[in-house]
Amino acid sequence: MLPVWVVLASLLYAAILFAIAYVGDRNPLYTQRPWLRPTVYSLALAVYCSSWTFYGAVGSAVRYGIGYLPIYLGPMLMLLFGWRIIERLALVAQSQNTVSIADFMASRYGRSQRLAGMVALVAVIAAIPYLALQYKAVTLSLGILTGRDIQNTILGDPALYVAILMALFSILFGTRQVDATEHRPGLMLAVAFESLVKLIALTAVGVFALIWSKRNQLDVYGAMQQLIEQAPPVGFVGQTLLAFAAIICLPRQFHVAIVECGKVADIRRARWMFGSYLVIVSLMVLPIAAVGVQLFGGSGAVAPDTFVLALPLSQNQLTLALAVYIGGFSAATGMVIVTSVALSTLVSNDLVMPILLRRGWAQQAQGDMSRTVLWIRRMAILFISAWAYGYYLSSGSDTALSAYGLMAFAAVAQFAPGLIGGLYWQGASRRGVESGLVLGFGVWIYTLLLPTLTESGWFNSAWLYNGPWDIRWLSPYQLFGLTGLDPLSHGTFWSLLFNISAFLFVSFRKRPGLRDRLRAEPFLDPYAERRALPSKQSYGDLYVLDLLALAGRIVGEKKATWAFEKQAALLDQHLDVDLRANSGWIQFTELLLAAAVGAASARLVLTSALRGSGMEVTTIVAILDEAGQELRFNRDILLATLENLDQGVSVVDAEMCLVAWNQRYQQLLDYPPGMLYVGRPVADLIRFNAQRGKIQHRHPRDIEEAVRRRIAFMRAGTSHVFQRTLNNKQVIELRGRPLPGGGYVTSYSDVTEYKRVERELLEINENLEQRVAERTQEAERAQQSRTHFLTAVSHDVLQPINAARLFASALHDSTDTNEMRRLSERVDASLRAAEELLDGLLDISQLDAGALQPEITVFKAEEVVNDLLQQYAPLAKRRHLALRTYIRPLYVRSDQRLLRRVLQNFIANALRYTREGRIIVAGRVRGDAMEFQVWDSGQGIPPHHLQNIYNEFHRYDQSYDWGERGMGLGLSICQRISSLLNHPLQAISEVNKGSMFSIRVPLAPPPLPDPTTSAAVPAPSNALALDGLRVLCLDNDVEILMGMEALLSQWGIDVITATTIDDALSKMKQAPHVLLVDYHLHDRLNGIESLDALREHAKHLQGALLTADGSDELKQLAREKGYLVLTKPVKPASLRAFLAAQRRD
Template sequence: MLPSWMLLLVSVGYAALLFAVAWWGDRNPAHVQRPALRPVVYSLALAVYCSSWTFYGAVGSAARHGLGYLPIYLGPLLLLVFGWRILERMALIAQSQSTVSIADFIAARYGRSQRLAAMVAVIALVAAVPYLALQYKAVALSLQVLGGPEMGNSSFGDPALYVALLMALFAILFGTRQVDATEHRPGMMLAIALESLVKLVALIAVGVFALSWLGGGERIAAATGTLFAHAAPDGFVAQTLLAFAAIFCLPRQFHVAIVECGDVSEIRRARWLFGGYLVIVSLMVVPIAAAGIALFDDSAAIADTYVLALPLAERREALALFAYVGGFSAATGMVIVASVALAIMVSNDLVMPLLLRRRGWAQRHGGDLAGTVLWVRRVAILCFAGLAYGYYRASGSNTTLASYGLMAFAAVAQFAPALIGGLYWRGASRQGAEAGLLIGFAVWIYTLLLPTLTDAGWFDGAWLEAGPFGFAWLRPRGLFGMQGWDPLTHGTFWALLFNIGTLLLVSQRWRPGLEEHLAAVPYLNPYAERRAPGSSEWRSGLQVRDLLTLARRIVGARHAQRAFVEQAQSLQQALQPSAPADRGWVQFTERLLASAIGAASARLVLTSSLRGSGMDLGEVVAVLDEAGQELRFNREILSTTLENIDQGVSVVDREMRLVAWNRRYQQLFDYPDGMLYVGRPVADLIRYNAERGELGDLDDAGMDTETAKRIAYMRGGSPHVSERVLGNGLVIEVRGQPLPRGGYVTSYSDVTEYKRVERALREINETLEQRVTVRTREAEAAQQSRTRFLAALSHDVLQPLNAARLFTSALRESDGADEQRRLAERVDTSLRAAEELLDGLLDVSRLDAGALRPEWSDFDAAELMQDLAAQYAPMAAARAIELRLSVRSLPVRSDRRLLRRVLQNFLANALRYTREGRIVLAARPRGDSVALQVWDTGPGIPEHHMRQIYDEFHRYQQPFDWDERGLGLGLSICQRISRLLGHRLDARSRVGHGSVFSIMVPRAAQAAPVRMRTDSLEPGSLAGMRVLCVDNDPDILAGMQALLQRWQVEVLVATTVDAALAHMEQRPDVLVADYHLHDRLDGLDTLDALRAIAPGTPGVLLTADGSDALKQAARRRGYRVLTKPLKPASLRAFLAAQTRLMRVD
């Protein structure tokens, strides 16, 4: 055993070396990118495929199953020998499409589907968790072998946890330094290459030691014969297939092989370098496994640890330590690259799309998302480490390293159908790829993941043998009764079968749309998309003479010669048959041949000729398709234009088959997905519309006749314009035009709105005279109403003022005290009437002008009604009228102030017209609303007056012996407020019994907290208070002083701002200022100046300007607003409240 401090020192030192190498690589990228070094670094980085599974687990597999270890090496070797073109195609596509991950690569092929990218990212994440756990288990095993079983037994002291954090830190530092995922990471690649070299040398060292330990050839032969005594295991083929697909399906392999590929030529070099690497590693497994079996005989060590246990048993501690470093390299290299690749997918395809969908999120971040992307990737790497470590701790210790890796291989193999199908099959659709991926992954979970978790003790194992719900044919390891296969082969077979079958069937049902067809072009022929050198630099063994000879055979000698001479003249050079044929000459020849035999035949003839000249197929395709790129570009512009116009468009060829359409066409006629595809007979579409009744009520014979008629019309090539009303009510204008070389193009415009407006204009024109008469009558009625209003206004305003003048004169001439009091009361009543009239007129003016804006809030209706009852209780008691309250807590939503005004008018009318009896304030729920009601026992209103109660100045002209009459504005104001708030008013009355007025208010979910009401004070409670009054009108000040002195208040008066500031030396308790002072400061600024001397002093602003803006400005500064004409009761209530606060203080 080795001491733990030594293992810790070596681990930390090696990690520091990796950090230093990566740092140097990032600081000196030019050295890493040198032509001589770059292919070597790239090839060694590809060896990240050889994780701890191949370093430790392959030896264990060989010891247990003989040839069973070979598939993980055989699969990649077969790909490098026979399928390396797949990697080259992928690298070309990734460079042209700027894809940064396998999820991005697959999604870009199928129209850049965000949902498909998210599915790939989720599957990759689920598959990576057990694979990352494999690396932690390998590190834990190696530490237990070298340091003793006591290492790693507790979660707190588990060294695998610290290794996981160390790997995550490395991935964060050197894998998330830039946002652009297509930018290469030379530092990380150099560190990974170094790790690959270290693990290779370590494995060779242990293998050579095993050979020397085995001794002579006879012993080696005997041990090898024992090792391979058994035939290949049952899962050999399946494992080979999975390893083949893993090279381009594993996210980490895709990232290194495709994303980090600088030039496709590196792949050709890597075929031999990486292939040789795999051969050496696979050969070294054999002597190590053989020596382990011979030495331990399956008794002293588990097979997965032979690489460490063999030198340790022979007391070669240095070699064992070197082997540990090699295994540590294998684990860290895989974890680092896998973490970076997964973090890119999680940020680009899962997290950032969700953040960007949040309204205003990008604007709040100023459009700079780089920092957010990097932090998302860093947090994702830490989460991967935590998830994988948790899975490693929870999955138990009975699972071999190979079983971890193979299960992950089977999961990512579900990408293969969508990948390979996207590279070679034009008919693969987004719906097919999504459905196949989803179903294949679900089968993988059911047949592989759940049984593995069940074996680990997560679930009851009975269902594995009996099947879910007792259905034996659904057993996950014997699906549909299939027996005799190992679990991996069984699960892989069914998952891929369902995946491929679903991809084929769904793609046939829902064919690719226009966007997917365009996206598939660079995937189906990536060599055409590759940017080649200019024509002056491109050379081959082909001469102009060869192209001229070929053209003579097709178009004739004279025509070919003339065409070639004219082409040379256009290039400002003489025709030189012996000159090398550059790219321009090849493309010119193709166009010349196409003019005679068609484009397809010309391509075939020229391709055969160029292949005969010794050119590589990729070069042939690149040359011929450069001209095709321009054609495709123009086609893309046309397709984009069609997709962004309002009209639906369909194009059929001379055979009356559909060749082009846009999405609007499909939407207008509501064709189901998959019904429209290139080559579909247009007769099928006409018949489909006829069966839905779009062409009228037709029987089968009528449908056939109508279909044949329309087809004949298009074949005849006659333009036409018509209108059609579809079953959904849309009115479609159809315009058809023949194409020059046969075929027909039809546009469909939705003119429903135009027809509606046309019909409305026709109706308006027909009823215009009638409407003019109605509007004239309404205008005359409005003029008469305004005349009556002004006349009533003149009378009702002058009457109370005139009465006040008379009462004042009588008061001045009266001698008796009782008579003075009576006349004073009459003066007060008349002035109050004038005040109420002016307030009412002001409210009507504001409501009609739209100057009032509701301030919505949620509050308790019971609180509002209680406040009103408390306010009017003294008035009711003075009239000997019983005022009842019938309410309970009912939250409502309205403008509290405006709603209170409505209820005040209801209650004031009830008190005014009720001689005896009672008045009831009630709040009753009515569904989603609350009815706030005022009941009275007054005289009632006749039915013929009920329709006029909301008119201005309308009063029920019944004489009352208690001498009460209103102004006729209250209910008119109530009606205007209810319209503003959107609340419904209701009134009912019976003559001789009373009336009830109500307003319907919507209910709220929850009311705001109830405000505490302060208790009223005694009348003499203002004694000793000192009030400073500021007003530029001496008469107002005199009246204010007389009023306040009657309340035993000490009054300080000032007509200017300076005089008021001088009075502050006497420390007034309350400040009262008029808003319009006609001084250097207005009332608000004056209060601020006074409060600056005595902070916290309460202030009151008096104003005749009742605008909401002024009130809000005063409230923001902490002042109370009282409007003119001033109500003494309001001022007294404010002063009393301040007195109470002073007492509390």
């Protein structure tokens, strides 16, 4: 026997609940108070926190660390991100008078009685283990509180009395009125009070745990951190998603959050109030679990699920322990009461009443039937309580509390696809929802319910792992070979996968018709204001009095009279029961009945009653179906709209028969009077048009084939757009599209004028394109002429410059006075500037004309940079500037010659505009590219000049001591090369600090070695003596020969000169060592041919081609012959290096 004080405490608390519910029903304590109503609503939502969350969450935290969080995290995510779903559900429920989740889904999908029954059956089966969980939790808490084993006999089991007590409470305060949509303020107030009690109790234990641990110097925060740092269980995400769906799919949560929602605006307040409740409860779990582990151990004699109660008892805190027991009792009873009320409505409205109504109970019963409906609900509560208690007795005692709750969550999650899909997807169909629900729930039974019953001893457990008939891939724990998931996640995954797949597949295959889509509008857009349709038409001998009497039999006479008077007041009328009933009164009666027995059963009641008044079934359906009225109303509007369109329109149904058209369609296709009528096969119209030549066919016998082909095209539902030219030269554009419910709509537009204008525009466009092509060709010819001109002129201009530079270099090397050296350097600088100007003009001309084609190769980045370093190191040394390079030994892909030209311009500018400091050439890896950078410490470029640096002849006007200025073409050339190679440029500069110019080149893997390539020979030093070297110089310009002779003589070279090829051949007997030949000799042979002729006399001779023509073709030809190309004006340093190399050879 239980101690008397425990029994008295339980009965006293139950009496308090009864008193609160009684007062709440008699006096509207909160419903009319806007500040209090959201608070009660939010606390009532906390019925979600059953004994599972009160006791079981601590046990989950001990076993899995943060694995206890999903049951709290899911609702928080729904309140944070999915609260609009709850708001839409509440709006629709209020507008459609839905009384349960089954009623809601049935109303969304055509008021399907079968779907409502399926949802009700699933909800009841899913709730039974969950209700058993509450009985188990109360029994467990009583055993811990009293410190004794609870008797196993039924009469000695406290769970039995809890079940009876809660069933009695549910009957008294949950089935007081037949209208299930009418709010139950007493019940809600009692549930809110219970939520407050369990919050206070759990918070008290959590605070006690923290205070006790501090007094006993226990590291509770370290223990909590260890719990948090545990890896989350495998099913963490899956459990979170289940909790996310459960907040709207659990029947009790749907009832509290949707059916009992007084004002939709309360949902916004409940977001943070209920959310705060969940946060507080989840935070209290950690200190209780941490202290419990330190006191009792994680798997000792005290079960982790009982730590909440065992903790105060272990410290002799009996008052706190009693408060905790009352809190757990509240958690269990609150859930049981609300679930019982919600399920009783489901059972009566969607399982029992349809059977009674189909068997003629409504006609046979006499008098008020509302009491019968209420007694059905009361019996349903007793039946459900007994079933749950039986499940509790038969289930194993070693199952964790969380196992029951999560299994119920997985079951009700099967409602989510149809419930949420019905709010957002117009294509969701009743058959799709039914198919998904059957498959999903079947898989849930196979993978979750049956294994749970098996582990409780109902069946042999061998099949759980080996599968039925030893087929392992049918094992409920490894279905289809899927492993690595815990049983809950495994079963949830497969059940929802089958559910969603069937829902989508069947919905796409069996799309809802137009009537179903219209009926779904209030669900898809609950925020829209909907107009009231005209309802003045009366039907037969049906009067308002008849409807009032029918409603009174179902909902009670007083309730029916009050509702009818209220409806009349809304219509600004006095209730006159002797008036003939119109469709508005009939639909109002259906809504009133739906609030009592559900939408589907209400339809059955009214259909039966109206048929008794002499109406035809088709008329009854038309009256009751609001979507049908809206369809007829919209049809009138549609026909009026069609007649005012400029396009012709025709509509055919799924049977390929004409159902709608306008006069413009008849005019465009010139149909005779009487040709068009509703139901005419469209094949007749196609055949008629083909016979008149409006459809192309080669032979009269091909007409039937043309008809068959077009009918097949329309049946296939393929959209099309094409134009047809009629015999009178009229052009008609046809646009056809399939209709969702079957059928085809086609529009016909007269585009004759449009086609005429189009032809004129095409002619104008063709002429314009021809003129543009002519102008483009002229521009290209002009560009080519400019390029050829510059190429020819550059040779003639560079010849004297070349000679002048040779003389200047010879003068510099021969004079001994500083003044003469300085003057020769100035002359050389001026000549170099003129040379750069001509080179720049030539390069720009070739780049603009597209004459330069890149030769992309793979080469080492350091090759280009080292070559430029050797070229500019002497100049940097003379100007006392440090020239440094930092290049990683990587390969790049580019045109080596053009890349060298870009870097050459960068370095030349840096040397030109830097007075002191250093110049750095670096190669930095940027992802899959190398960025060649040239840094200087010059004066920098102001920002307003920086954006113009790539313009031709643009220079930042500064004077320097080096006696040279740029021509303003270098960076312009760099930009053109960058565009040609697709290598991005970048320029950064800061005044008085310096500048950085860069080009980004793609990296490349190293090329494979060529086994035929001989080892590279080190370049000879330019310092080798050239004394005694004989050089034959062939050039038709005497000035060039004189300058070359003056320069080479200074180096100790014996110079042999010739102006023609014949003269050079005659001097070959002097045995020259090296040949220097100009390309443009204006002789019978050019430079390459002359080198070939001279080498016929001495095969070993090395030759160099001197030319002002820098074309790629010439360089390629010389390279193939083995000749070096020295571009005029020839740089003395390059020439000396070449000759020194030949001397060494």
